[in-house]
Amino acid sequence: MKLLRQFCFVLALGLLGDLIKKMLNLPLPGSVIGMILLFLLLYFKVVKVENLKEISNFLLDHLAFFFIPAGVGLMAYIGILKDNWLEIGGISLITTVLVFLVTGSTIQFLRKRWIK
Amino acid sequence: MIDLLQTPVFGIIISIVAYEIGLSIYRKTKLPIFNPLLIAIIIVIGFLLAFDIDLETYNLGGDFISVFLTPATVILAVPLYNKLEILKKSYKEILIGIALGSTASVISVLLLAKLFNVNESLLLSLIPKSITTPVGVEVSKQLGGIPSITVAAIIITGILGAVLGPSLCRLFKIKDKLAIGIAMGTSSHAVGTTKAIEMGEIEGAMSGLAIGVAALITVLVAPIIVKILL
Numbered sequence: 001m002k003l004l005r006q007f008c009f010v011l012a013l014g015l016l017g018d019l020i021k022k023m024l025n026l027p028l029p030g031s032v033i034g035m036i037l038l039f040l041l042l043y044f045k046v047v048k049v050e051n052l053k054e055i056s057n058f059l060l061d062h063l064a065f066f067f068i069p070a071g072v073g074l075m076a077y078i079g080i081l082k083d084n085w086l087e088i089g090g091i092s093l094i095t096t097v098l099v100f101l102v103t104g105s106t107i108q109f110l111r112k113r114w115i116k
Numbered sequence: 117m118i119d120l121l122q123t124p125v126f127g128i129i130i131s132i133v134a135y136e137i138g139l140s141i142y143r144k145t146k147l148p149i150f151n152p153l154l155i156a157i158i159i160v161i162g163f164l165l166a167f168d169i170d171l172e173t174y175n176l177g178g179d180f181i182s183v184f185l186t187p188a189t190v191i192l193a194v195p196l197y198n199k200l201e202i203l204k205k206s207y208k209e210i211l212i213g214i215a216l217g218s219t220a221s222v223i224s225v226l227l228l229a230k231l232f233n234v235n236e237s238l239l240l241s242l243i244p245k246s247i248t249t250p251v252g253v254e255v256s257k258q259l260g261g262i263p264s265i266t267v268a269a270i271i272i273t274g275i276l277g278a279v280l281g282p283s284l285c286r287l288f289k290i291k292d293k294l295a296i297g298i299a300m301g302t303s304s305h306a307v308g309t310t311k312a313i314e315m316g317e318i319e320g321a322m323s324g325l326a327i328g329v330a331a332l333i334t335v336l337v338a339p340i341i342v343k344i345l346l
Contacts, residue, residue, distance in 0.1 A: 007187065010187040010190050010191055011186070011187050013187075013190050014186035014187055014189075014190050017190070027251065027254065027331075027332065027335040028251060028328065028331060028332060028335075029189075029248065029250035029251055029331075030186065031185070031186040031189035031190055031250070032189060032248070032251075032327065032328040032331065034186070034189070034190035035189055035190050035191075035192050035193045035324070035328060036193070036328065037190075037193075038190050038191070038193035038194070039193035039196060039197055042193060042194070042197040043197065043200070049194060049197060049198065052191070052194055055187075055191065056191045056194040056195075059184065059187060059188040059191045060188070060191065060192075060194075060195065060313055060320070062184075062188075063188055063306075063309065063310045063313060064135075064151075064152060064153040064278075064307075064310035064311075065131070065132075065135050065153075065156075065181070066181055066182070066184045066185050066188050067153055067185070067274070067306070067307055067310065068131045068134070068135060068153065068156050068157060068160065068178070068181060069127070069131065069174075069175065069178030069179065069181050069182045070182065070185075070249070070271055071153065071154075071156075071157035071271055071275065072131075072157055072160045072161055072164070072171070072174060072178060073171070073175075073178075073267070073271070074157070074161070074268055074271055074272075075161050075164065075165075075171050076171055076264070077264055077265070077267070077268040080262075080264060080265055080268065081268060084234075084238060084265075087229070087232050087234050087238065088238075088242065088265070088268065088269055088272065089272065090228075090232065091225055091228045091229060091232065091234075091242055091245075091269075092242075092245060092269055092272045092273045092276060093276055094224070094228060095221055095224045095225050095228065095245070095246070095273075096246070096273050096276045096277050096280065096303050096304060097280065097284060098220055098221075098224050099217045099218075099220055099221045099224070099246055099299075099302060099303040100217075100277070100280075100281070100284045100288070100299045100300075100302075100303040100304075101284070101288050101299075102216050102217050102220040103213045103214065103216065103217030103220075103295075103298055103299040103302040103303065103326075104213075104284075104285070104288060104290040104292075104295045104296060104298070104299030105288060105290060105295070106209075106212060106213045106216050106217070106295075107206075107209050107210065107212075107213035107292065107294060107295035107298055107299070108290055108291070108292040108295040110208075110209040110212060110213070111206060111209050111292055111294065111295065112292075114208075114209065
């Protein structure tokens with residue numbers, strides 16, 4: 001029951017996140033709002049991290065797996081991708097590399113500077 | 117035969133089997149290009165095309181798996197909380213890094229799209245390509261893009277980040293675990309985070325944080341940048 005109970009709690013947080021998103025018209029998805037809620041609950045020690053161990057191990061160990069249907073969903077866009085594959089692929093590749101470089105080296109640089 | 121496939125069981129089984137194959141290939145080769153998620157997606161798509169099974173049939177089970185995406189995102193608060201000390205110490209660097217990265221993403225998409233002479237609706241659809249799908253779709257709609265192209269670009273970007281991330285760290289000599297995690301999450305959202313979690317606890321925690329922060333920053337800066345540069 002432990003795992004199911006924890007799962008129910010995490011699902012409910014996601015649902016609560018959706019509700020808050022709708023009510024306050026926030027530009028973040030319910031899942032991210034749920035993540036913020038869970039972080040606050042942990043931070044203010046309302047929920048103990050040990051009591052979420054089983055579900056967090058389960059979900060995090062299989063995180064990549066849960067994205068398979070989203071990836072398979074690319075099938076539905078084969079028509080669009082066929083016409084523009086070079087532009088979409090090329091822009092995605094170059095910008096992904098660039099964002100990685102900008103973000104990673106900025107933080108690495110700042111941390112070396114500020115820690116000293 | 118086809119009737120037998122009309123249950124969620126088919127989509128679930130083929131996804132698990134494809135992922136197992138992906139994992140075993142990855143474990144044998146240890147090469148990031150053989151990303152288990154990427155292999156699984158290719159196997160499933162190949163299978164559906166080969167046996168002429170439509171996406172809706174697969175999605176009877178696929179939708180069931182997708183249900184786990186929301187709780188899996190919520191639970192990213194746990195690794196983040198476990199690294200609370202690092203977060204407290206470095207939140208300024210983290211925020212600056214994500215803000216610069218997200219801004220660079222929007223600007224570079226815009227400039228490259230102009231360079232490639234891409235039409236405007238395609239350009240606008242690609243603007244939110246680095247952020248998590250639900251927010252990306254909203255930004256795309258708001259700017260006047262085509263949401264389905266946005267979804268495709270977001271997934272492609274995620275897979276690229278997960279596959280290339282480790283090599284990019286070596287290429288650009290990024291060794292700081294916190295910097296790696298934030299770079300993974302900012303450049304390639306939750307799909308990049310799947311790889312970051314595998315790389316280590318700090319990387320995973322920081323990548324999860326970056327999903328939300330990058331989405332928020334992109335929502336705020338994308339309309340402004342588009343107005344100035346387009």
